């Protein structure tokens with residue numbers, strides 16, 4: 088198994104280290120445009136293997152040739168937002184970067200699974216799919232796992248229970264219109280609505296929607312990376328180990344949920360082939376409407392890139 092991580096910044100480097108520590112691949116390649124950074128970080132990670140006890144080979148490079156024959160490519164390259172910015176403010180600059188990066192990776196890997204992290208997430212996943220020409224099940228966006236992790240962590244905090252016992256789904260685009268689905272959120276099978284009053288649930292839902300900007304405003308120099316990297320690696324682990332995990336991921340919808348030809352976060356089955364199934368769960372009319380509205384916003388942003396992707 089060979090995994091390449093594009094972008095040796097906060098998310099990329101953290102994810103590469105987690106992949107190495109979990110020994111999910113024989114070889115991890117870290118690529119960035121800045122000279123020295125991927126090489127230095129990769130060597131440092133590799134040396135940590137002697138104490139962290141892993142044998143994964145970690146290589147840093149500025150040359151896409153080193154990504155040749157990757158099974159999985161994690162894309163984290165591009166700009167991160169700062170206070171006062173929305174994810175959509177990154178749209179045009181990151182779309183150009185993701186297009187270039189995708190062209191480069193496809194020169195050297197014939198049929199990789201691409202996992203997108205760069206923002207705005209759903210649109211960048213579309214850019215990678217359109218540019219790569221890969222089948223839709225092999226280009227997947229990471230957002231729902233992160234948004235659900237935030238939702239779960241806030242519930243765990245409110246109830247003083249283990250995060251492990253909390254199941255939660257956050258669907259839709261990775262933006263202000265994301266849809267935390269309370270109906271399918273439970274603690275060891277007990278519906279959340281039986282454990283917390285509605286006003287507390289509403290506050291947690293709102294904090295989840297603003298989970299990204301909460302961290303941006305604290306850090307001031309960039310955005311979250313520990314939970315995002317952990318979330319991307321959870322998806323990678325499901326694929327590498329063919330675990331058939333059911334996780335909320337951004338995938339191309341073709342009629343499901345009444346949404347056509349848009350990338351959007353929904354529950355999927357993740358295994359060695361990427362997205363092996365899209366699960367269509369029963370949503371309340373207001374949740375379905377919120378999901379469709381979120382998808383419509385993604386579509387509008389995708390359409391605005393027609394000239395770049397022509």
Ligand SMILES: NC(=O)C1=CN([C@@H]2O[C@H](COP(=O)(O)OP(=O)(O)OC[C@H]3O[C@@H](n4cnc5c(N)ncnc54)[C@H](O)[C@@H]3O)[C@@H](O)[C@H]2O)C=CC1
Nearest residue numbers: 094095096097098119120164165166167204205206208315
């Ligand atoms: N989907 C999600 O839930 C999340 C998405 N993100 C997004 O992930 C992206 C990365 O975030 P961070 O790692 O915090 O940013 P960062 O600034 O720490 O790292 C980005 C890296 O990309 C590199 N880069 C820029 N252009 C490149 C190119 N053409 N080729 C190769 N490398 C290039 C930069 O040199 C830098 O090292 C951002 O777009 C951010 O908004 C971040 C957190 C969560």
Ligand SMILES: O=C([O-])CC(=O)C(=O)O
Nearest residue numbers: 168174206299300310311
């Ligand atoms: O907020 C950001 O810009 C980064 C991100 O997507 C997140 O942490 O959810």
